[in-house]
Structures are given as structure tokens and as C-alpha cells.
Amino acid sequence: MAGEIPDLHAQERTGTGKGAARAVRRAHMVPGIVFGGDVDPLPIQIPYNVLIKKLKEGRFKSTLFNLKVEGHDDVRVICRDVQRDVVKDLPTHLDLMRLRRTTKINLFIPVSFTGEDVAPGLKKGGVLTVVRNEIELVVTAGDIPEEVTVDLSGMDIGDTLTISQVTLPEGAQPTIDRDFVICNISAPSALRSSEDEDDSAEVPTVGETEAEGDEG
Numbered sequence: 001m002a003g004e005i006p007d008l009h010a011q012e013r014t015g016t017g018k019g020a021a022r023a024v025r026r027a028h029m030v031p032g033i034v035f036g037g038d039v040d041p042l043p044i045q046i047p048y049n050v051l052i053k054k055l056k057e058g059r060f061k062s063t064l065f066n067l068k069v070e071g072h073d074d075v076r077v078i079c080r081d082v083q084r085d086v087v088k089d090l091p092t093h094l095d096l097m098r099l100r101r102t103t104k105i106n107l108f109i110p111v112s113f114t115g116e117d118v119a120p121g122l123k124k125g126g127v128l129t130v131v132r133n134e135i136e137l138v139v140t141a142g143d144i145p146e147e148v149t150v151d152l153s154g155m156d157i158g159d160t161l162t163i164s165q166v167t168l169p170e171g172a173q174p175t176i177d178r179d180f181v182i183c184n185i186s187a188p189s190a191l192r193s194s195e196d197e198d199d200s201a202e203v204p205t206v207g208e209t210e211a212e213g214d215e216g
Contacts, residue, residue: 037098101142115153
């Protein structure tokens with residue numbers, strides 16, 4: 001995560017339990033809890049509109065925030081869960097975890113692709129198939145990358161790109177040991193159909209084989 005750590009403002013929540021949480025939601029707030037860091041959990045609430053805006057901006061769960069709650073020291077947190085209403089799909093509760101800058105955590109980081117305009121396989125009409133549009137990495141809380149960049153510029157039709165061919169952000173490593181596939185470039189469907197037809201034409205039918213045998 002490049003640049004300055006963004007602030008996330010919240011208020012301390014005085015009541016706990018389902019009744020108190022419902023009262024918070026009626027006040028257009030979203031209840032939450034801050035846990036971890038060897039201190040007691042802190043019940044909080046965040047204005048509904050603020051949280052919705054943050055969620056729409058994207059990558060809310062992979063962003064390190066500087067949590068500011070009046071009466072408490074600022075603390076770095078990351079979202080571990082946002083519970084939603086099963087019908088309306090609106091946030092009803094969030095869990096934030098306290099982190100130190102050196103804390104190692106597992107996060108899914110989005111993948112971005114470059115070099116599409118010069119990739120030989122794509123220029124020939126090949127089709128890019130993305131197997132993973134995000135990768136789970138072990139990263140340091142103080143240096144969470146925005147994305148993992150994958151360069152397609154050298155890929156031709158039939159090529160497959162795996163995680164070992166990707167330059168990961170410094171200090172990050174995949175959670176999976178095997179060399180898994182990120183994407184591949186396959187032949188366009190029209191070319192595949194043509195090749196299949198050519199293969200079929202080269203294989204003699206049973207009748208043709210028998211006829212050739214009779215002539216001998």
C-alpha cells in the first residue's frame with residue numbers, strides 16, 4: 001500500500017448486545033468491534049453513509065486504516081469482516097483488527113494486467129483467460145500493496161503464465177507453495193475449429209482404409 005495510511009473515523013459504542021445494535025442501526029450507524037493487540041475489544045460505530053462510501057471505493061478489506069476514536073489512541077486496523085443483511089445486502093456489522101506495522105497477515109491482492117497491446121498472442125487474435133484475478137499473499141501490515149502487476153507483453157498463443165513468473169511486491173509471498181497458473185492465451189475459437197477440421201480430414205475413415213486394402 002503506497003502512500004499515506006488513510007484515516008477511518010469512528011465513535012465508541014456504549015451499549016452492547018442485539019438491542020443496542022438495533023438502536024445503533026436505527027440511528028443510521030453501523031455497529032462494529034475492534035479486537036486484537038493484547039487489549040480489550042472496543043465496541044464502535046461508524047456512520048452508515050461513511051462505510052458505504054468506503055466499501056464502494058473498493059479494497060476495503062485489503063486497506064490498512066488509521067482508526068481514530070475520540071478518547072482513545074490512534075491505532076492501525078484492517079477489516080476482517082463486514083456482515084451484511086441477507087436480503088438487502090447492506091452492511092450490518094464490521095470487525096476491525098488492530099495491527100502493528102510489522103504484523104504479517106494474509107490478504108487477497110487484486111491482479112492487474114499490462115502489455116495487452118503488444119502481446120504477440122493477443123495481436124494474433126488469441127484469447128486471454130484469467131484464472132486468478134486476485135492472489136492471496138502474506139504481506140506486512142505497514143506495506144500492503146495496492147495490486148500485483150502481471151506483464152503479458154511476451155506471451156504468445158499457447159503460453160501459460162504462473163506465479164513464479166510474476167514479480168511480487170517486496171516482502172510479499174504467496175500462501176500457496178505450488179507454482180499455480182495466473183492466466184493463459186489460447187487460440188481464437190475460429191482457428192481451433194479450423195485445426196480440428198484439418199485433423200479430421202487427415203484421418204481416413206473405416207471405409208477408405210478397407211478400400212485401400214482391397215486395391216492391394
